Amino acid sequence: MNQKRILLTARITGVWYLLLAISGVLGFIIFQSNTFVAKDPYQTLSNIIAQESTVRIRLFLEVIIIISQALVAIWFYRLFKKINSWAAFAISTWGLMNAAAIMISAVSMATAIKLANFPAATEQEKIVFIHLLNVVISNAWLIGGLFFGLWLIPMGYTIITSKCMPLWLGRILIIGGMGYILGTIIKCIGFSHPMLAYITIPATIGEFWMICYLLIFGIRGQNILIKDM
Numbered sequence: 015m016n017q018k019r020i021l022l023t024a025r026i027t028g029v030w031y032l033l034l035a036i037s038g039v040l041g042f043i044i045f046q047s048n049t050f051v052a053k054d055p056y057q058t059l060s061n062i063i064a065q066e067s068t069v070r071i072r073l074f075l076e077v078i079i080i081i082s083q084a085l086v087a088i089w090f091y092r093l094f095k096k097i098n099s100w101a102a103f104a105i106s107t108w109g110l111m112n113a114a115a116i117m118i119s120a121v122s123m124a125t126a127i128k129l130a131n132f133p134a135a136t137e138q139e140k141i142v143f144i145h146l147l148n149v150v151i152s153n154a155w156l157i158g159g160l161f162f163g164l165w166l167i168p169m170g171y172t173i174i175t176s177k178c179m180p181l182w183l184g185r186i187l188i189i190g191g192m193g194y195i196l197g198t199i200i201k202c203i204g205f206s207h208p209m210l211a212y213i214t215i216p217a218t219i220g221e222f223w224m225i226c227y228l229l230i231f232g233i234r235g236q237n238i239l240i241k242d243m
Contacts, residue, residue, distance in 0.1 A: 021232040023093050028228030030086035035225060037082060041075030042155070050123065052152045055145035059137075062130035062144075069127060076120040083113040090169065093233065097176045101168040108165035115158035122147040122154070156201055159214075163194025166217060169224075178234045183223050190217025 049065070049072040051057045062069050087109025094102035126147045129140055166187045173184030193213040200210060 020093075023089065024228050024232035027086060027089040027093050028225050030082050030089055031221070031225045031228065034079060034082035034086055035221065037075050037078040041072055041079055045072040045075060050126070050148060050151055052148050055141045055148055058126070058148055059130055059140055059144050062127055066127065066131075069123075073120065073123045073127065076116065076123060080113050080116050080120060083116065084110055087113065087165070094169075094172050097178060098168075098172045101172045104168040105165050105172075108161045108168075112158045112161035112165065115154050115161060119151045119154035119158075122150045156198060159194050160198040163191040163196075163198065163217070166191030166194065166220065170220070179224075179227055183220060183227065186216050186220035187224065190214065190220045193217055 045068070049058070049061050049069045051061070087106045090109065091102045091106035094105065126144050129135065129143055129147075132140070135143075170184040170187030170189075170191065173179045173187065174181060193215075194217055197210055197213045
C-alpha cells in the first residue's frame with residue numbers, strides 16, 4: 015500500500031464517519047422526537063398515521079446509520095491493522111456490534127409502521143404493541159451506546175501509542191468512550207439525571223475532531239507505515 019492509498023483509505027474512513035455523524039444527528043436528535051416518542055405510544059401512533067412520510071424518513075436515516083457504522087468500522091480496521099492489529103480488530107468488532115444493535119431499532123420502527131396501518135388490529139392493541147416497540151427502540155440505542163463507547167477506547171489507544179494522529183485526540187476519544195460506557199451502565203441500573211446528557215460531550219468532540227483530521231490530513235507517519243506494509 016503506497017502513500018496515496020493510505021491517504022485515500024484515511025479519507026474514505028472519514029467520509030463514512032461523517033455520514034454516520036450526519037445521519038445520527040438528523041435521525042436520533044432531530045427526527046426522533048417528532049416520530050417515535052419513547053414514553054408516549056399514543057403520540058407515536060398518531061405520528062405514524064398522520065406523518066407517515068416523515069416517519070419513513072426517520073426509518074431511512076436509521077438504515078443509513080447502520081450502513082455507515084458498519085462501513086466505517088471496516089475501514090478503520092483497514093486503516094489501523096498494520097499499526098495495531100488487535101486494536102483494529104477491536105474497533106471493527108465493537109463498531110459492527112453497534113450496527114447490529116441499531117438494526118434491532120430499525121426492525122422495530124418498520125414493524126411499528128406496518129402495525130399502525132394494520133386494519134384488523136384495534137387502536138388499543140396497536141397502542142400496546144407500539145409501546146413495546148418504543149421500549150425496544152430505546153433499549154437498542156441504550157445498549158448500542160455501550161458498544162459505541164467500547165470502540166472509541168481502542169481507537170484512542172492506537173492514536174496515543176502510534177502517534178499517528180494528535181495525542182490529545184486519542185486521550186479525548188478514550189475519555190469519551192469511558193463516558194459512553196459509564197452513562198449506559200448508570201442508565202441500566204435505573205438512575206436518571208439531566209447531567210447524564212453531558213457525559214458524552216468528550217466523545218462528540220473527539221469524533222468530530224477525528225472526522226476533520228481524517229478528511230483534511232489523513233494520518234501521520236505515512237512513510238513509516240509504508241515500510242511496515
